[in-house]
Amino acid sequence: MFSGEIGSPMNKKLILGLAAAVLILGAAALWLFQSPEPSAAVSPGVEAGEISIRNVTSEAVEYEIREADAQGPAKKMIVKPGGIHRLNAAAPLDVSFERAGRKLEHRLFPGKPYSFRNDHNDLLEIYEGSHGWQEVEDLAPFVPTPMEVVDRMLELAGLEADDVLYDLGCGDGRIVITAARTYGCRGVGIDIDPARIRESKAGARRNGVRGLVEFREADAMKVDISRATVVTLYLLPESNALLRPKFESELEPGTLVISHNYHIPGWEDREVRSEVVKDADGKDHTLFVYRR
Numbered sequence: 001m002f003s004g005e006i007g008s009p010m011n012k013k014l015i016l017g018l019a020a021a022v023l024i025l026g027a028a029a030l031w032l033f034q035s036p037e038p039s040a041a042v043s044p045g046v047e048a049g050e051i052s053i054r055n056v057t058s059e060a061v062e063y064e065i066r067e068a069d070a071q072g073p074a075k076k077m078i079v080k081p082g083g084i085h086r087l088n089a090a091a092p093l094d095v096s097f098e099r100a101g102r103k104l105e106h107r108l109f110p111g112k113p114y115s116f117r118n119d120h121n122d123l124l125e126i127y128e129g130s131h132g133w134q135e136v137e138d139l140a141p142f143v144p145t146p147m148e149v150v151d152r153m154l155e156l157a158g159l160e161a162d163d164v165l166y167d168l169g170c171g172d173g174r175i176v177i178t179a180a181r182t183y184g185c186r187g188v189g190i191d192i193d194p195a196r197i198r199e200s201k202a203g204a205r206r207n208g209v210r211g212l213v214e215f216r217e218a219d220a221m222k223v224d225i226s227r228a229t230v231v232t233l234y235l236l237p238e239s240n241a242l243l244r245p246k247f248e249s250e251l252e253p254g255t256l257v258i259s260h261n262y263h264i265p266g267w268e269d270r271e272v273r274s275e276v277v278k279d280a281d282g283k284d285h286t287l288f289v290y291r292r
C-alpha cells in the first residue's frame, strides 16, 4: 500500500503529526500577537475617584452632569476650548449635551479620561481618551490596528532593512514589531501610556526583535522624529493636523507617512496614494500614504 494514503498507519501518524503542528503554530501565533490586556481600571493622569473631561473642539461646550440614574437636578458646566474638568466621581456619572438640536446622554466611569470632539460629520460627541494630563495632547484612545491592515501598511511603506520606522502613538507596538520581524528594519514606538509601553516591550521580547526596536513612554508631539524614514499613524484627524508642522520641520524630504483611517489635513497635495483594506471581519479601513 502506498504509504501516503489516507487510513494507512503511516497516514494516521502523518495526520496526528499535522494536527499537532497546526495546534502548535496556532498557539505560537496567539502568543506572538496576544490581544492587548484590557485597559487598566485607572488611566494615566486620572485618579481612581475622578473623571476628566477635556474639550478638544474650538468652541466652549456646555454640558450637564449628574450621578448615574439620579433623579435630582443636574449640574450645568461649561468647558472652554483646550480646557479640562476634573469631576469627583466615586460612581459613574451621566453627562448630557446638545448636538444638532437633540440632547445626547452618555455614561462616564470613574478613573477614565474623556474628550469632547467633533465627529466625522463635525457634530459634538464625547469619546473616551487615553490620558487625563492637561499639558499633553490626547491624540487618540487606544484602538489597535487589525493585523491584516498592519501588514498592508508595511507593504505600502516598501520597507527595507536600512529603514527606520516611527509609530507615533504605538499602542501595543504591533506595527513596529511586525516591521522589524518581517523586514528586519529598525523601529521606534512612542506612547504616552506606560501600560502600552510595557505591552510593546513584552511583545518585542516574545517576537525576538529587542535588538531592532525601541519603545519610549513620551509625548509624540515632543519627540525628535528626524531619524524616521517611515512614519505610521493611527490618530484622529485633528491630531494629525497638530503633528503636521512637526512633520514639515523634522522629517527629511521623501519620508513616507502612512496614516490608518484618517487623513492629514493640509497635506492633500502630498498624498501619493490611498486605498481601502478589509480586515478579517470584512470591515473597511482606509490607508493614506503621504510623501514629505
Ligand SMILES: C[S@@+](CC[C@H](N)C(=O)[O-])C[C@H]1O[C@@H](n2cnc3c(N)ncnc32)[C@H](O)[C@@H]1O
Residues within 6 Å of the ligand: 130, 136, 137, 138, 139, 140, 141, 142, 143, 144, 145, 167, 168, 169, 170, 171, 172, 173, 174, 175, 190, 191, 192, 193, 196, 218, 219, 220, 221, 233, 234, 235, 260
Ligand atoms: C489608536 S491607538 C494606535 C495604536 C497603534 N499605533 C496601532 O495602530 O495599533 C493611539 C495611541 O496613541 C496614544 N497616544 C495618545 N496621545 C498621545 C501622545 N500625546 N503621545 C503619545 N501617544 C499618545 C494612545 O495611548 C494610544 O495607544
